[in-house]
Amino acid sequence: xxxxxxxxxxxxxxxxxxxxxxxxxxxxxxxxxxxxxxxxxxxxxxxxxxxxxxxxxxxxxxxxxxxxxxxxxxxxxxxxxxxxxxxxxxxxxxxxxxxxxxxxxxxxxxxxxxxxxxxxxxxxxxxxxxxxxxxxxxxxxxxxxxxxxxx
Numbered sequence: 001x002x003x004x005x006x007x008x009x010x011x012x013x014x015x016x017x018x019x020x021x022x023x024x025x026x027x028x029x030x031x032x033x034x035x036x037x038x039x040x041x042x043x044x045x046x047x048x049x050x051x052x053x054x055x056x057x058x059x060x061x062x063x064x065x066x067x068x069x070x071x072x073x074x075x076x077x078x079x080x081x082x083x084x085x086x087x088x089x090x091x092x093x094x095x096x097x098x099x100x101x102x103x104x105x106x107x108x109x110x111x112x113x114x115x116x117x118x119x120x121x122x123x124x125x126x127x128x129x130x131x132x133x134x135x136x137x138x139x140x141x142x143x144x145x146x147x148x149x150x151x
Contacts, residue, residue, distance in 0.1 A: 009036060013044040014053060017069050024068035026059070053077060075130060078123065085123070089116040 001011035012034050017023055025033070030041045045067050048054040054067050070076055092113045099106035 007047060009040050010044040010047045013041065014048060017054060017067060024066050026064045026066050075127065079127060085116050085120050089113055092116065
C-alpha cells in the first residue's frame with residue numbers, strides 16, 4: 001500500500017485491521033500489535049477515516065474507540081472515486097473550453113476528458129458486475145447451508 005502512495009503507518013494499521021478476525025481493533029490494540037506510539041496510531045486512523053477506509057465506533061459500556069474496516073470496503077472506496085473522477089472530468093471539460101479545443105493544449109485536455117468519461121463508464125459497469133458476482137456467491141453459500149463472508 002505504501003508503494004501505491006499511502007503513508008507507511010496508515011498502511012500498517014490498515015493491514016492489521018484487514019488481518020484481524022473481526023476487522024476491528026482499539027487504538028491500544030493497534031499500538032501494541034504494531035509496536036508504534038499512540039500518536040502514530042492516532043495519525044494513521046485519522047487519515048484512514050478521512051479517506052473512508054475505516055470507521056470509528058464505541059465498545060458498548062466503554063469509553064474506548066474501536067476502529068473497524070467498512071463493510072464492502074473496496075466497493076465503497078471505488079464508488080467514492082467515481083465522484084472524484086466526475087469532479088476532475090468537469091474541471092477538465094471547463095479547461096478544454098477555456099483553452100479552445102482547436103489548440104494543442106485544448107485538444108490534450110479534451111482527450112483527457114474523454115479518458116475520464118470512458119473510465120467512469122467502465123468503472124460503473126465493473127461495479128455492477130461485482131455486485132452480481134457477490135450476490136451469486138452469497139446465494140450459493142446460503143444454499144449450501146453456510147454463511148457468506150461479511151454477513
